[in-house]
Amino acid sequence: MNSSLLFNVTTVAYFAAMVVFIVYLTSANKSVGFVATLICWVGFIANTGAIGMRWVEAYAMGYEQAPLSNLYESVVFFSWSILLIYLIFDLKYKQRAIGAFVIPFAFGGMIWAQWSLDATIAPLVPALQSNWLTYHVITCFIGYAAFALACGVSIMYLIKVGKEERSAKDSPIGGILGMFPSSKVLDDLNYKAIMIGFPMLTLGIITGAAWANYAWGTYWSWDPKETWSLIVWFIYAAFLHARFTRGWVGRRVAWLSIFGFAATIFCYLGVNLVLSGLHSYGG
Amino acid sequence: MDKEKHFTDELWDFFCSLKLAIITLILLATTSIIGTVIEQNKSPQEYMQNYGMSESTYKALDTLQFFDMYHSYWFLSLMGIFAVNLICCSIKRLPRIIKIVREPTLVADDNLFRTFSNKGEVVAEGTIESVRDKVVALLGSKFAAPVVTEQDGKVYLFSQKGALSRFGVYVTHTSILVIFLGAMIGNIWGFKAYINIVEGKSVDAVWPRAGQTPIPLGFEVRCDNFEVTFYEGGGRPKDFTSDLVVLENGKEILKKTIEVNDPLSYKGLTFYQSSYGPTGDPVYSFRVKNRETGETVTVKGAQGKRLALPGGTALTPLGYAESYQNFGPAAQVKIGTGAPFIVMKNYPQFDEKRGGAYSVSLLEATQSYYTGLQVAKDPGVWVVWLGCLLMVLGSCGAFFLSHRRIWVSIEQLDKGIGVKFGGNAHRNQPGFVLYFDELTKDFNDTLSS
Numbered sequence: 040m041n042s043s044l045l046f047n048v049t050t051v052a053y054f055a056a057m058v059v060f061i062v063y064l065t066s067a068n069k070s071v072g073f074v075a076t077l078i079c080w081v082g083f084i085a086n087t088g089a090i091g092m093r094w095v096e097a098y099a100m101g102y103e104q105a106p107l108s109n110l111y112e113s114v115v116f117f118s119w120s121i122l123l124i125y126l127i128f129d130l131k132y133k134q135r136a137i138g139a140f141v142i143p144f145a146f147g148g149m150i151w152a153q154w155s156l157d158a159t160i161a162p163l164v165p166a167l168q169s170n171w172l173t174y175h176v177i178t179c180f181i182g183y184a185a186f187a188l189a190c191g192v193s194i195m196y197l198i199k200v201g202k203e204e205r206s207a208k209d210s211p212i213g214g215i216l217g218m219f220p221s222s223k224v225l226d227d228l229n230y231k232a233i234m235i236g237f238p239m240l241t242l243g244i245i246t247g248a249a250w251a252n253y254a255w256g257t258y259w260s261w262d263p264k265e266t267w268s269l270i271v272w273f274i275y276a277a278f279l280h281a282r283f284t285r286g287w288v289g290r291r292v293a294w295l296s297i298f299g300f301a302a303t304i305f306c307y308l309g310v311n312l313v314l315s316g317l318h319s320y321g322g
Numbered sequence: 323m324d325k326e327k328h329f330t331d332e333l334w335d336f337f338c339s340l341k342l343a344i345i346t347l348i349l350l351a352t353t354s355i356i357g358t359v360i361e362q363n364k365s366p367q368e369y370m371q372n373y374g375m376s377e378s379t380y381k382a383l384d385t386l387q388f389f390d391m392y393h394s395y396w397f398l399s400l401m402g403i404f405a406v407n408l409i410c411c412s413i414k415r416l417p418r419i420i421k422i423v424r425e426p427t428l429v430a431d432d433n434l435f436r437t438f439s440n441k442g443e444v445v446a447e448g449t450i451e452s453v454r455d456k457v458v459a460l461l462g463s464k465f466a467a468p469v470v471t472e473q474d475g476k477v478y479l480f481s482q483k484g485a486l487s488r489f490g491v492y493v494t495h496t497s498i499l500v501i502f503l504g505a506m507i508g509n510i511w512g513f514k515a516y517i518n519i520v521e522g523k524s525v526d527a528v529w530p531r532a533g534q535t536p537i538p539l540g541f542e543v544r545c546d547n548f549e550v551t552f553y554e555g556g557g558r559p560k561d562f563t564s565d566l567v568v569l570e571n572g573k574e575i576l577k578k579t580i581e582v583n584d585p586l587s588y589k590g591l592t593f594y595q596s597s598y599g600p601t602g603d604p605v606y607s608f609r610v611k612n613r614e615t616g617e618t619v620t621v622k623g624a625q626g627k628r629l630a631l632p633g634g635t636a637l638t639p640l641g642y643a644e645s646y647q648n649f650g651p652a653a654q655v656k657i658g659t660g661a662p663f664i665v666m667k668n669y670p671q672f673d674e675k676r677g678g679a680y681s682v683s684l685l686e687a688t689q690s691y692y693t694g695l696q697v698a699k700d701p702g703v704w705v706v707w708l709g710c711l712l713m714v715l716g717s718c719g720a721f722f723l724s725h726r727r728i729w730v731s732i733e734q735l736d737k738g739i740g741v742k743f744g745g746n747a748h749r750n751q752p753g754f755v756l757y758f759d760e761l762t763k764d765f766n767d768t769l770s771s
Binding site: 162164165166168169171227234237238241242245248249252253254255256257258259261263266267269270273274276277280281283284287302310314 | 340341343344347348350351354355357358359362392505514553558559560561562581582583585592594596696697698700703706707710713714717718721722752
């Protein structure tokens with residue numbers, strides 16, 4: 040058994056969970072939803088094990104580094120983080136249907152990593168050899184994962200709220216949309232996810248600034264990655280204030296959450312793939 | 323006069339409004355993109371070449387300060403509006419929050435009870451005093467010790483938890499202002515500079531990033547030794563280190579080996595390992611074997627020099643690589659006027675295969691390096707960290723805690739002692755509903771028995 044086998048198990052499990060969640064939405068069968076969640080757990084455990092084994096494998100090769108050293112490792116960690124946040128939300132709020140809109144992000148990450156990213160374990164360049172790397176990456180990715188969940192929930196909100204407005208007040212909505220939580224619950228879940236993501240992103244930016252100051256002598260240099268993380272921060276700060284402002288509650292807030300996640304993805308991947316800067320080695 | 327007051331009021335409301343906050347945040351987010359797409363602080367030639375800009379486009383963008391946008395007047399103004407907005411909001415809302423926390427409503431009349439979505443009623447046996455004591459004990463153990471007020475023959479209890487979390491938002495807002503302050507201190511009294519020190523040499527001044535005149539340090543920094551190591555079987559640098567010594571009036575004060583991610587600090591200045599490079603020509607030593615006679619000699623000398631070999635000819639070292647195609651240190655040499663060839667330190671037998679009158683192996687090559695250091699002075703950095711700490715604490719208060727309050731009134735009714743209780747939370751309502759259901763059970767259990 041090695042990490043790449045476990046990563047394959049993870050990918051298959053996330054794919055299966057995604058499919059079973061969609062079946063759950065169409066069949067409205069509670070035990071199908073339970074099976075989907077169970078598969079999520081299997082995938083999550085495999086994902087955890089795979090990351091752990093990769094850590095051991097790197098040490099065996101003589102590289103004392105956490106498995107967060109390149110794009111491949113960060114993408115599989117991103118998928119892991121999404122599952123972590125999703126499963127916490129599932130345990131706490133028991134809204135099975137959102138799995139259909141959240142797990143695809145995790146599956147997308149895994150399949151991309153498995154198909155087209157370089158999985159070789161390579162040593163870290165000197166600039167990344169620091170414990171700050173671990174704190175910085177973990178806080179950022181928990182934040183990103185919470186934003187992924189918020190985005191999935193916001194998409195559901197936008198689909199659901201239109202239907203709710205069109206249908207008569209007292210006639211219940213049937214079909215797939217009937218399986219969605221009410222728009223009120225979705226709006227609340229969106230807020231709850233961002234309440235986790237925003238402080239985590241803040242911590243991620245602060246640990247990044249502390250590390251930059253320690254390693255380069257400047258805590259902020261407006262490098263594209265830093266700037267994009269600030270852009271994401273601004274968007275979610277706007278979100279948090281918009282929730283208390285008449286005229287912004289509802290659809291606009293859901294759109295802010297979706298834009299926020301789009302900016303997050305650009306901050307995470309776009310900056311490295313499209314722009315250049317200090318983080319370009321990080322992948 | 324009346325009209326003027328109206329205008330200032332409107333201005334004040336404008337700067338206090340949440341709408342302004344949202345719009346400023348969105349504007350900051352969108353305009354910030356510009357500087358990530360257009361590389362900042364390059365020369366006019368680079369912009370015109372790399373982005374294919376015409377001169378008029380360049381001039382237009384330059385007028386808009388797009389080439390140093392994070393320090394442009396319009397971006398800093400936007401930040402300024404953001405700061406003023408934060409200050410105004412706090413000034414407007416803080417007094418009310420302080421009042422809520424410091425002067426809570428202790429007596430809950432029927433009007434207040436009507437506003438609660440979480441409330442309950444119990445009729446208990448006994449006297450007002452005995453019921454009061456039971457409720458005080460219950461709240462004390464399950465929630466927080468209440469304040470007791472007796473008024474018009476009725477007893478009122480009030481208890482609260484997490485009142486300080488009301489300030490979380492304001493601590494977070496203040497923290498942003500503190501970070502701004504720290505950044506300003508750094509900009510005014512700090513600098514960023516760089517310096518290259520050749521091994522064995524020392525410097526007493528550094529070159530600022532923007533500016534032509536060196537900044538004197540007031541002390542000397544010497545680099546005793548620089549070393550770079552590579553990952554096995556590859557040209558990727560594993561680590562580079564400089565042995566630095568701080569000297570004052572010729573006396574050694576401080577010694578430290580610095581590396582990437584581990585700088586040296588002295589008198590508010592920090593020296594960071596950032597780059598390195600070779601300086602001067604390397605000095606080599608070779609072992610040369612005459613294939614015919616088997617005679618072996620060792621020759622030493624600098625690059626480009628003709629190192630005489632027995633037999634009249636000479637070996638000339640031409641170049642050096644610290645890591646040659648993953649094979650480690652290598653030198654390029656020629657013998658006499660022959661063609662250049664490569665010898666490698668880690669493979670002394672390699673040259674045997676070449677043929678020719680001599681076989682050469684590289685024993686040692688000493689390359690002098692300079693170490694490239696970044697030098698930073700930032701007296702505002704501690705203010706920034708203080709701001710960050712406040713932001714983390716404030717966010718925790720603002721996001722994860724809530725101010726929960728419980729009011730109770732106890733009065734004599736015909737059928738017994740009437741106990742009304744109710745409460746609210748300023749955040750996380752669903753969590754409070756669950757909590758209040760538990761509390762209702764406790765009230766019923768304690769008072770109905």
